[in-house]
Amino acid sequence: MEPLPSGSARERFDRIYYTLRDRICLLEYAPSSRLSEEELAKEFSTSRTPVRRVLARLESEGLVESVHGVGTIVTDPDINELVQIYHLRMELALLIGKLSPVPRDAKDLERIRSLIARCDAAMQNPTQKAFLLLNMAFFAEIRAFTGNLPLREISERLYYQVVRVVLKMMPKLGLAEEFAAFRSEMQAVLSAAEIGDWEAIGYIRRAHISMSFHRIMNYADKTELSADAVRT
Numbered sequence: 001m002e003p004l005p006s007g008s009a010r011e012r013f014d015r016i017y018y019t020l021r022d023r024i025c026l027l028e029y030a031p032s033s034r035l036s037e038e039e040l041a042k043e044f045s046t047s048r049t050p051v052r053r054v055l056a057r058l059e060s061e062g063l064v065e066s067v068h069g070v071g072t073i074v075t076d077p078d079i080n081e082l083v084q085i086y087h088l089r090m091e092l093a094l095l096i097g098k099l100s101p102v103p104r105d106a107k108d109l110e111r112i113r114s115l116i117a118r119c120d121a122a123m124q125n126p127t128q129k130a131f132l133l134l135n136m137a138f139f140a141e142i143r144a145f146t147g148n149l150p151l152r153e154i155s156e157r158l159y160y161q162v163v164r165v166v167l168k169m170m171p172k173l174g175l176a177e178e179f180a181a182f183r184s185e186m187q188a189v190l191s192a193a194e195i196g197d198w199e200a201i202g203y204i205r206r207a208h209i210s211m212s213f214h215r216i217m218n219y220a221d222k223t224e225l226s227a228d229a230v231r232t
Helices: 007-025 037-043 048-060 083-093 106-122 128-143 149-173 175-194 198-231
Strands: 064-067 071-074
Touching: 007 048, 007 128, 007 149, 037 048, 048 064, 083 149, 083 198, 106 128, 106 175, 128 149, 128 175, 149 175, 149 198, 175 198
Parallel strands: none
Antiparallel strands: 064 071
């Protein structure tokens, strides 16, 4: 991947990158859809160079792939291909409160309370997009609990590789159940942060990643069993 630009060019790069990443994760760009450098450059009123750099980064993160003779294609996440990533995320979660933990102040905790309040409101009329936007905002707060930059960068990269799997399977997993589990995690993290137990936050985070993974795998196993029954 090309080195990132600096100054105003870096700001332009970040704006395009975060916009495209969010669109991919929210499934606004469907898996297997093609992203045109020319069209994106026109949309963002820029040359194709920063767009090409953004797409290169997204490819290094597994969100798109370059197909010879076709162009840049949005990848289609498969839970069976992401099992090892989930396992790694579980172990990295334990390091959040151990590697350079960053104490949170009153404003930081208030942001988490605000997310919980937003979650309560969204649960009255739950949607997949509302869930994912809240989840992404909460993940940003979780990242801020550690000052270890490599851990933050790796955790972010892995998170965005798997987040689409949850969204794709949400109708099967049960939207209300996922909201309830997510709210429980936020409340537990907030309670630990309020008393300054940073290490506990890592264990809370690991437990909820593990439970999410097992809910997904249980559904995947049931689907496979149903398919086998049909074949026999």
